[in-house]
Amino acid sequence: MSTAAPEPKANMGEPVPRYDAVAKVTGEAAYAADMPLAHPAYACLVTSAIAKGRIDAFDLAEARRVRGVIEIFTHENIGKVKDAKLFSNGGYASTTIQPLKSAEIGHEGQIVAVVTAETFEAAREAAHLVKVRTTAEPPSATFDSAGTTSAPAKGQASQFKEDPSVGDFATAFAQADVKVAADYETPTQHHNPMELFATSCAWRGDQLTIYEPSQSVYGLKNGVxxxxxIPADKVRVISRYIGGAFGSKGSVTPRTAIIAVIARQLNRPVKLVASRDQGFTIATYRAETRHTIQIGASRDGRLVALRHDGEEVSSRPDPYVVGGTKTTTRLYACPNVASRVSIVHADRNTPGFMRSPPEVPYMFALESAIDELAVALDMDPIELRRINDTTHEPIGGKPYTSRSLMACFDEGAQAFGWSERKPAPRSMSDGDWLIGYGCATTCYPTQMAPAAARVRLQRDGHARVEIAGHEIGTGAYTVIAQAAAQRLEIPFASVTVAMGDSDLPPAPIAGGSNSTASTCSAVEMVCDQIRQRLA
Structure with a gap:
């Protein structure tokens, strides 16, 4: 089943200068830490040097002697923050671990104190002088570490509702002509966006304004x-430009409420810019995963049995899981499929979204095993995938809305000269270089979410578009301006776009590749209404 690409719309995809290009190259674009605040205090984090244990005492005397220090906040003197609900369980938070709530330490790099001072330099110097006396316990870090616990994801993670299965895997695998059984692991991966994790909070009476790079300004507003x-309408989040995110700025991290509470206690704005190394532990990351794949096939290459068991590391309290078996078990035609996903709870900070969260680790494992099956069958790996191509997913029998897999493989094979490939390892070279040709399948869902937009068309032909979307570096300002210009039939340069502000009409999280489809659809619908009124 092959679906042709739609005809491009007028004014869409044309090589126009990026909407935000001049602002970025001239330094005019203001990121969260650039926003001016009236007489701010500067905050610097102190993080735990142990991975598990408790704080026995602080020695703050030397830190307090640094000129300009205002206050040092710990669990002993900071205002209370309510518990947060995990994003993947229907809340907004990246973790339910609440630093500065108690003396307990749940992971290395956990926030244990916040130093505030009149200058950034004073806050940083004093933070290095904070002494924390702790009692450490042996941590359980990863798979097979003593003390970790493992349990099925189904039943503890609300968004993971099934271990997909169909048929009788055990019998079919036992009777298969050719079998492959293999284990795969993927490591921890950290986002490390160019823009550091920053938060500025300013109160005006009972109104809180937060400047923070966020992929979900409404989620941050509601979560904090x-x-x-406090009522959500008392919080405003501004995040007009984001210097990279990759998922790490999609949910509410503990630092935001902490800085908001400190700003309220000090009765002045507070600005925090976490250090590069602190970004590894105060935000999320892609968890390490472990997979066991079992595939049974007939001698002509047709799959008769497939099992995919996955394990993912998470923190002690949080059942975060990406659960990619919902994709891998539905990718190829196979009558007998089984799967299971488990969460291994360890003394770690909670992982989170990172670029194609389930697809990257789970598809890597499956496609590696498919390649190993091709070797066992002595078959071209593209032809093996062709034999098992399908128009209907095997678990529920539903048709794919679009599936151009083999058309993509054929075009890629022609472009790369696949027919000239020698399948034996180390058999192709170019001078001193060994050359390898490989292939792999992936797929990704088409996702949309509710969005609203406000468009004003002025008498002079200029239009202003307002939507609480997010510019994470992918060109959202540009494509939204293009959508409005195309629908209103006005020049691209005649469109002004306002985004990244929770006072604007709501838009979904910039994640899951849903942002452009959702925001542009809302903008186009509003533009159509304008044209209907003017007709």
């Missing part, structure tokens, strides 16, 4: 309001 136990 819940933690502070």
């Amino acid at each position: 309001a819940e933690q502070l136990d």
